[in-house]
Amino acid sequence: MARIRSVDGRGPQPLSGPWRVAATPAGACAGPGDLDRVTDWIPACVPGTAADALRAAGRWTEAAPGPIHDRDVWYRTSVAGSGRVRLRFEGLATLAEIWLDGVPVLTSRSMFEAQAVEADLGAEADLAICFRSLRAELDRPAPRGRWRPRMITPGSLRHVRTSPLGFMPGWCPEIDGVGPYGPVTIEPVRPGPASTDLRAILDGETGRLVARLRMEGRPADVALLCGGHEAPLTEAEPGLFTGELALPGVAPWWPHTHGTPHLHAVSVRVDGALVDLGRVGFRTVSLARPFEDGLSLAVNGVPVFCRGANWTPPDLVGLGTDGTPTLLALAREAGMNMLRVPGTTLYPASDFFDLCDELGILVWQDLMLANFDYPHADPEFAAGLAREVTAFLDRTQTAPSLCVLCGGSEVWQQAAMLGAPRAVWADAFCETTLPTLAAALRPDLVVVPNSPSGGTLPFGPREGCTHYFGVGAYRRPLEDARRAEVGFASECLAFANPPEPGTPGPAGPGDPLWAAGIPRDRGADWDFEDVRDHYVGLLYGLDPVALRVHDPERYLELGRAAVAEVMEATFAEWRRPRSPTAGGLVLCLRDLGPGAGWGVIDWTHRPKSAWYALKRAFRPVQVVITDEGLDGLHLHLLNETDASLEGSLALTLSDAGGRVAARAERAVVLAGRCGLTLSSANLLGRFFDAADSYRFGPRIHDVAHARLTGADGTVIAESFHFPGIRPSARESVGLCVEPVTTVSGPGLHVSAKHLALGVQVQAPGGRPSDNHFHLAPGTTRTLVFPGSDQLPRGSVRALNSNEIVEFGHDG
Numbered sequence: 178m179a180r181i182r183s184v185d186g187r188g189p190q191p192l193s194g195p196w197r198v199a200a201t202p203a204g205a206c207a208g209p210g211d212l213d214r215v216t217d218w219i220p221a222c223v224p225g226t227a228a229d230a231l232r233a234a235g236r237w238t239e240a241a242p243g244p245i246h247d248r249d250v251w252y253r254t255s256v257a258g259s260g261r262v263r264l265r266f267e268g269l270a271t272l273a274e275i276w277l278d279g280v281p282v283l284t285s286r287s288m289f290e291a292q293a294v295e296a297d298l299g300a301e302a303d304l305a306i307c308f309r310s311l312r313a314e315l316d317r318p319a320p321r322g323r324w325r326p327r328m329i330t331p332g333s334l335r336h337v338r339t340s341p342l343g344f345m346p347g348w349c350p351e352i353d354g355v356g357p358y359g360p361v362t363i364e365p366v367r368p369g370p371a372s373t374d375l376r377a378i379l380d381g382e383t384g385r386l387v388a389r390l391r392m393e394g395r396p397a398d399v400a401l402l403c404g405g406h407e408a409p410l411t412e413a414e415p416g417l418f419t420g421e422l423a424l425p426g427v428a429p430w431w432p433h434t435h436g437t438p439h440l441h442a443v444s445v446r447v448d449g450a451l452v453d454l455g456r457v458g459f460r461t462v463s464l465a466r467p468f469e470d471g472l473s474l475a476v477n478g479v480p481v482f483c484r485g486a487n488w489t490p491p492d493l494v495g496l497g498t499d500g501t502p503t504l505l506a507l508a509r510e511a512g513m514n515m516l517r518v519p520g521t522t523l524y525p526a527s528d529f530f531d532l533c534d535e536l537g538i539l540v541w542q543d544l545m546l547a548n549f550d551y552p553h554a555d556p557e558f559a560a561g562l563a564r565e566v567t568a569f570l571d572r573t574q575t576a577p578s579l580c581v582l583c584g585g586s587e588v589w590q591q592a593a594m595l596g597a598p599r600a601v602w603a604d605a606f607c608e609t610t611l612p613t614l615a616a617a618l619r620p621d622l623v624v625v626p627n628s629p630s631g632g633t634l635p636f637g638p639r640e641g642c643t644h645y646f647g648v649g650a651y652r653r654p655l656e657d658a659r660r661a662e663v664g665f666a667s668e669c670l671a672f673a674n675p676p677e678p679g680t681p682g683p684a685g686p687g688d689p690l691w692a693a694g695i696p697r698d699r700g701a702d703w704d705f706e707d708v709r710d711h712y713v714g715l716l717y718g719l720d721p722v723a724l725r726v727h728d729p730e731r732y733l734e735l736g737r738a739a740v741a742e743v744m745e746a747t748f749a750e751w752r753r754p755r756s757p758t759a760g761g762l763v764l765c766l767r768d769l770g771p772g773a774g775w776g777v778i779d780w781t782h783r784p785k786s787a788w789y790a791l792k793r794a795f796r797p798v799q800v801v802i803t804d805e806g807l808d809g810l811h812l813h814l815l816n817e818t819d820a821s822l823e824g825s826l827a828l829t830l831s832d833a834g835g836r837v838a839a840r841a842e843r844a845v846v847l848a849g850r851c852g853l854t855l856s857s858a859n860l861l862g863r864f865f866d867a868a869d870s871y872r873f874g875p876r877i878h879d880v881a882h883a884r885l886t887g888a889d890g891t892v893i894a895e896s897f898h899f900p901g902i903r904p905s906a907r908e909s910v911g912l913c914v915e916p917v918t919t920v921s922g923p924g925l926h927v928s929a930k931h932l933a934l935g936v937q938v939q940a941p942g943g944r945p946s947d948n949h950f951h952l953a954p955g956t957t958r959t960l961v962f963p964g965s966d967q968l969p970r971g972s973v974r975a976l977n978s979n980e981i982v983e984f985g986h987d988g
Contacts, residue, residue, distance in 0.1 A: 178571045179375035180527065182453040189265060189362035192256065192304075196221040198230045198356070200248040203310035209276050209303065212251060221252060222495075224268065226356035227308075229495035239494060239770065240690070245353035246311040252357060256302045261366040264304075266292045267526075268359020270496065271339040272309040278302050287338035289524055289545055289565045291359070291572075295366055308355050311339065322550030324595050327699045328587075329521075335549035338561060340523045342493065342769075347697040347704075348521075349769040350493060358496035359526065368394035370452050375443065375575055377457035378621075379477065384427030384459035390418040390445060400446045403457070410445070429477050430458025430577040432514040433537030434797045435817050435850070440534055443575070458534060458577030462623055465759065468631055471664020472642045473759035474580065474623060476539075479850060482752055482817070483539060483760030484795050485513035486777060487668060489522055493769050498526050503782050504767055505529075509536045510963075511777075511788055512795025517541035517667055517762045519628070520586035521548075524569055533578035540578045541667065541762070542569075543628060544611070546585030550592065553606045562606070563614065570618040582622045583667075584611050589627040589635040590644070602635065628667045639757070644668040648747050650698075652711045655743065658750040659803075663758045670747060671696070671764040672712075672740045673705040674787045675733045676779040679941060682771025685729045694772015706773065712739045718902040735905070736773075738935035738976050741790035741949045742903075748794035749801035749896065753813040754852035763791065786949040793894075793950070798822060798847075800885040802898040809857040810867040810898055812883050819849040824887045828860050830867060830878040833904045833932040833977075835954030838878040839865045845885075857881075869900035879904055880932055882953035897951050903934055907979040912936075914973050914984045921961045923968040925984060928957040933975035940971030940985070 182188055198221035199212075206212055221230040227250045231237035256264075256277070266275070266285070269292065275283040283294045296302075315333045325332045328348065329341045343352050374389040388401050390410055399410040399418045404427065410420035428439035440456040465473040465480040474481055485508060491500030508516060516533070518525060520543035533540050544566060552558045573579050584607030592602035607626040615624050631641010638645055638661040645666040647653040663669075673695045676682065683690040697704035710721035713735045724732040744763070751758035767782070768774035777787040794801075797817040805811050816822050827842040841860040847853055857867040869876050881898040911930025916923065925945075927936060933952040938945040943962035952958060952975070962969060970985035 178372045179454050179574045180572055181370055181373060182455050184369055184452050185450050186453075189263075189364040192223070192254065192264070192361040192363050194221075194223060194254045196223045196252055196254045198227055198253075199251050200227065200245070201251065203247065203249055203313045206249065206251070206307070208281070208307075209253075209279050209305040212253070212305070215251070218253075221356075223252065223254075223357050224360050224497055225495045226270065226354055226358055228352060228355070229497075230356075232494060239350065239352070242350060242352045244312070245355050246315075247313075249310055250308040250355050252306040252308075254304050256298065256304050256363065257300070258298045258363065258365075259300060260298065261295060262298055263293055263295050263364050263366050265362045265364075266357065266359065267361070268357065268496075269306070270308065270354045270356055270358050271311055271337065272314060274307045274309065276303075276305045287561055287565060288340060289338055289569075290561070291568060306357060311337070311353075311355070320552070322552075323601060324550050324592050324597065326548035326591050329548050332549070335551050336558070338545070338565065340545065341521045341547055342490070342523070345521065347699055352493055354496050369450070370445065370447060373445070373452075373454060375454055375457070377459050377575060377577070379427070379429055379459040379461050382426055384424040384429075384441070386422040386424070386443065386457070388418075388420055388422075388445070392416050392418060392447070396448045398446070398448055401443070402446060403443045404441050407446075424459075427459050430460040430534075431537060432476060432481060432539050433509060434512060434514040434795075435476065435479060435481060436819060438535065438537030438577070440577075455531070455575055456534065457575045460577050462580045462621060464623060468625075469640050471639060471757055471759060472625065472631065473665065474539075476580075480759070481514065481539075482758075483515040483665070484748065484762070484791075485515040485517070485538070486763045486766035488516045488518045488525070489765050489767055489769055489776075491767065496523070498528055500782060501525075501529055502532060504778065505532050505536055505538065507778055507782070507784060507788070508766060509538060511784075511792040512797065513538065513791070514795075515539040515541060515760065515762060516766065517543070517628075519543050519668075520546045520583075520588075527572055530573050530576040530578055534576055538578055539580045540576070541581040541583060542579060543583045544585050546588055548587050548591045551588070551604075553604055559606070563610070566611065566614050567618065570615065574618060579619070580623060581625055582611070582615050582619070583625040584627045586628050587644070589630050593635050631664070638663045640664060642667045645761075646671060648743060650705070650708055652708060654715070655746050658747045659756070663751065663761070665759050666761040668764045669761050670744055671705060671775050672709045672743075672787070673773040674709075674740050674775065674777060674785045675736050675773045676768075676785055677783060678733075678939060680779050680783060681781060685733055686725050687729055691772060694768075694770060694774055696775050705775065709736050709740060712743050716742055716903055717905045719905070734935075734937070734976060737786035737937075737949060741786040741935070744787055744790040745794045748791070749803060749813075752794075752799065752801060752815060753803055753811070754815075754854055763787070784944065784948075789948045789950070792947070796894050798885070798893050800826065800883050800894045800896050802881060802883050802896045804868045804898065805856070806868055806870050809865070809870075810881055812855050812857070812860065812896075814845060814847050814853040814855075814885065816847045816849060816851060821849050822847040822887070824885060824893065826855070826860070827884045827886075828857060829882045829884075829953065830865065831880060831882070831932075831954055832877065833879045833954070835931055839867070867900075876900060880951075880953065882956075884953075895953075897953070903977075904932065905934060905977045907977060909980060910975055910978045912973060912975055912978050912980045912982050914982045916968050916984060917959065919959065919961055921963075923965065924959055924961040925968065926957050926959055927952065927973055929975065929978075930955060933978060935976035936973060937975070938971060938973050940969045942969035942985075943971070
């Protein structure tokens with residue numbers, strides 16, 4: 178059902194307290210009557226967690242997170258009001274018992290189900306919530322599954338509807354999430370709208386709103402309003418009002434890479450009172466090819482290359498939403514048009530979907546099922562899971578950003594990799610029940626049974642969706658990104674990505690805490706820093722182990738450059754017009770803690786080198802270079818916008834010093850939403866061993882540089898190809914910076930006489946618009962600093978430069 182936001186501007190109010198929290202031994206207090214002897218209360222914020230409150234009181238730290246699941250945790254506050262009220266609890270982690278004036282009113286055993294209770298209040302009432310010890314529950318004997326994952330422990334978690342966060346050693350900090358992490362609200366119970374089923378349908382160029390409104394009471398006039406139009410809702414049966422509103426020529430909702438994410442406010446007028454139902458977007462989502470051939474999505478009939486990252490909670494301690502707007506804005510700025518919420522986390526708050534609607538970011542939502550053999554045959558578990566899915570689809574019913582609903586993360590893969598046959602790992606819930614539940618409430622979604630799934634084995638790279646780590650964890654050559662013929666990578670490109678210099682946390686390999694921030698798979702004799710090191714050696718021909726010991730700063734510098742190179746090269750392969758790949762989501766958007774985690778954004782919300790690389794790789798209008806061996810280099814022009822492009826494409830092959838070996842330039846016209854591929858031979862008009870494949874003589878170029886400019890000469894996109902080891906030895910490259918004023922504010926021209934690899938801009942007081950980029954010999958890049966009203970103080974250097982150039986001023 179669509180969320181009823183407010184009635185005449187009045188909606189549920191947060192029960193803001195003041196709240197107190199205390200921890201007691203498991204089972205020590207049966208109810209609020211036993212709390213009189215508890216004296217160790219501390220202030221708490223709601224929504225929030227016990228860890229959050231303990232941290233604020235100086236009793237708990239992220240660096241050494243103490244256990245909380247071994248105790249009962251009590252929250253207490255007073256509720257003011259009179260008459261009949263409804264209390265809502267949007268997120269309770271996890272085994273919760275609720276009392277009002279000492280009377281038990283509600284029990285919840287799921288972190289993922291919202292709860293509500295109605296009560297008659299006098300002037301003031303005592304509200305107590307007890308979160309029973311999860312550790313005590315997990316220690317109870319329970320039936321074992323047919324398989325046991327190594328990633329998540331203990332195995333008894335499969336019986337409890339709680340997040341695996343905190344139970345994945347090597348993947349995320351072991352922080353215990355306990356408490357009312359979602360809002361607790363209160364509202365008076367009065368006659369009026371009780372629930373609304375609202376469907377936004379795009380039918381050609383017409384938007385159709387189909388509404389079913391349940392009412393408490395008998396209103397005389399009910400009408401549906403949107404976009405300056407209105408239609409009456411008529412009483413189909415007692416208390417049920419239905420109707421449809423047509424909006425001819427409606428502006429459709431698009432992912433931001435392909436158009437404008439138009440939203441339209443919707444409300445219902447009930448006897449003069451205005452019921453706010455939020456905003457809707459009119460769009461279609463469909464499969465562009467059979468799922469078995471590789472997942473591929475079309476939005477409004479247009480195939481969309483989906484690119485982005487896996488989403489993790491912005492606040493692992495409080496499990497709150499602080500930081501969500503910042504992270505989503507950074508995702509959009511990087512050109513991401515899809516985020517996946519994996520089954521190892523938790524369902525995001527409704528505000529997350531509101532923001533994704535507004536920003537034009539598609540959402541792939543896993544159910545909170547991961548790795549385990551879940552007891553679907555248990556009637557209680559099955560009923561609870563069905564309620565969970567239904568409630569999620571209810572509250573996100575009007576979100577156009579939600580496009581994929583998936584049965585969970587690596588459940589099928591886990592069993593298949595242990596040798597189980599399809600009859601074991603392909604559960605009926607994901608194959609049949611989930612599509613039925615989705616069809617009832619969100620028939621506009623694409624339903625995926627599991628991530629990964631779709632082939633003879635669920636993790637095959639070509640069929641359905643896959644978790645592709647050929648380039649990455651399995652340390653395959655960069656060419657494997659093409660050889661694997663990936664259909665859709667719902668996870669990919671996981672590295673221990675070093676944060677920028679000066680980021681709070683362990684500074685580098687010499688810090689004893691550095692290793693704690695490196696992701697690893699349990700039982701493996703390698704970690705994801707080893708993965709990054711492999712590509713440092715592959716790209717630069719250097720020994721990362723020796724560098725780690727003797728020059729740790731250089732070691733991290735090369736590591737940042739390597740992950741940026743690998744990300745750009747992989748997506749160049751996947752986005753070329755003849756590629757079978759229809760999407761790639763990196764693991765992951767943000768680090769869960771300090772150090773070199775998987776995130777392309779660090780735990781303080783500061784972008785890393787990988788984020789800048791993805792920002793370049795994800796441009797809607799793009800040029801990329803691929804190595805086609807004996808056919809030379811291919812330059813692929815991509816235009817995902819609906820506007821045609823007229824401009825110029827230049828290809829320059831030169832040595833590191835700037836001596837040109839071959840060059841060509843031609844005018845290009847690129848229609849909207851199409852691609853074009855040109856070979857180096859076609860551009861040059863003659864033979865040149867651009868890919869260094871024939872090798873009839875010594876290679877005379879170190880770099881190939883493609884530049885796409887608009888009709889006004891503005892640089893739209895650039896791409897680089899290196900036929901051999903990158904020339905990373907430090908020498909003078911003629912690096913130069915010049916402050917400039919741009920239409921976007923204070924900026925900086927960065928130029929180099931010779932090839933400058935991995936140009937790094939360090940500015941503690943600002944964030945550059947680009948970083949860790951290459952500069953072709955004799956070229957200039959203009960940078961701005963978003964949000965800065967003056968040029969910050971900083972420095973510029975390159976990976977292969979012995980120069981450090983400073984800029985800006987203090988104050």
